[in-house]
Amino acid sequence: MSRFRSLLQASIAATKRALAWNVEDLMxxxxxxxxxxxxxxxxxxxHLHSDSEFGGLSTASLEITDVGSNEVLSGVFSGNLSLDITEGSLWKLKHSGFCGMRSKKFNGFIDLESYDTLAMRVRGDGRCYISTIPLHQYVAKYKGRVISSETEMNPSRVVAMALSVNAERDVRVPISGPGDFRLEIDWIKALRTTDLI
Known part of the structure; x- marks a missing residue:
């Protein structure tokens, strides 16, 4: 009988623990x-994309850094931005000189509803790389150009992410225009900088 009683008490204690929840546990x-x-x-x-898909001559690669055994590995998005177009190209490019990297679609989507910011740990080369960081400011873009600033992103159903770079001249940054580019990327995180409640 005492064995039955101890099993019953253990079962009741486990049920109480399961039913006693804390709001912090759900966050x-x-x-x-x-x-x-x-x-x-x-x-x-x-996957990578560039103007080379449309007759441009820009190139891009994404590789792991070649480091010693004590170093942290990171991805390197690099290549060359060119304003030139392949001679005899059938495409009528209005703009060349762009490269980008886009995540393959998630299995379904990723839910970032509980977060308000994306953070990236990167080391750049002085160029401006395109990716808006606060989630409420994200807008629909294609090849680094805004498609519609009126379309709001649904943070609970993010299907892909992208980074891009282009050869537009910009006096506000140390390096712009055609030429080599290199961006080391360690990670991308979603952050919650405000309280949910």
Whole structure:
């Protein structure tokens, strides 16, 4: 009988623990890794695009840094921006000189509803790379150009992310125009900088 009683008490205690919940237990963590560029497998979750798909001559690659055993691995998005167009191209390019990397579609989507900001750990080369960071300011873009500023992003149903660079001249940044580019990327995280409640 005492064995039955101890089993019953253990069962009741476990049920009480399961029913006693705390609001903090239901809140998502304050940060969430979306991408971690630390392996070749992670890099396979991205694909590259450039004006070369339309007769331009820009090139891009995404590789893992070649480092010693004590270094943290990171992805390197690099290449060359060119304003030239392939001679005899059938495409009528209005703008050349762009490269980008876009994540492959998530299995379904990723839910970032509980977060308000994206943070990236990167090391740049002085160029301006395009990606708006506060989630409420994201707008629909294609090849680095705004499609519609009136379309709001639904943070609970994010299907892909992208980074891009172009060869437009900009006196506000140290390096712009055609030429080589290089951006090291360690990770992309979603952050909650405000309270949910």
């Amino acid at each position: 998502p963590p304050s940060e969430k890794f979306v991408f971690n560029f630390n392996s070749k497998e992670e890099l396979k979750r991205w």
